[in-house]
Amino acid sequence: MWQEPGGPMLIEGPVEFVTEDGKVVRSDRPVVAVCTCRRSRLYPFCDTSHRRRHRPDGSSREP
Numbered sequence: 001m002w003q004e005p006g007g008p009m010l011i012e013g014p015v016e017f018v019t020e021d022g023k024v025v026r027s028d029r030p031v032v033a034v035c036t037c038r039r040s041r042l043y044p045f046c047d048t049s050h051r052r053r054h055r056p057d058g059s060s061r062e063p
Contacts, residue, residue, distance in 0.1 A: 008046035
């Protein structure tokens with residue numbers, strides 16, 4: 001298991017999760033990125049929503 005600072009937790013797959021509403025979700029991938037920021041639209045899996053977005057003028061904003 002490994003966690004990127006401010007990002008997902010990477011765990012060896014396959015994995016199976018039971019969400020708060022009782023739904024079972026599964027991934028058969030060899031390495032699974034699990035969301036720790038709760039911004040992901042694919043929660044509990046990471047969709048990189050934790051990354052800051054950079055504008056062409058060099059400024060940044062949170063999603």
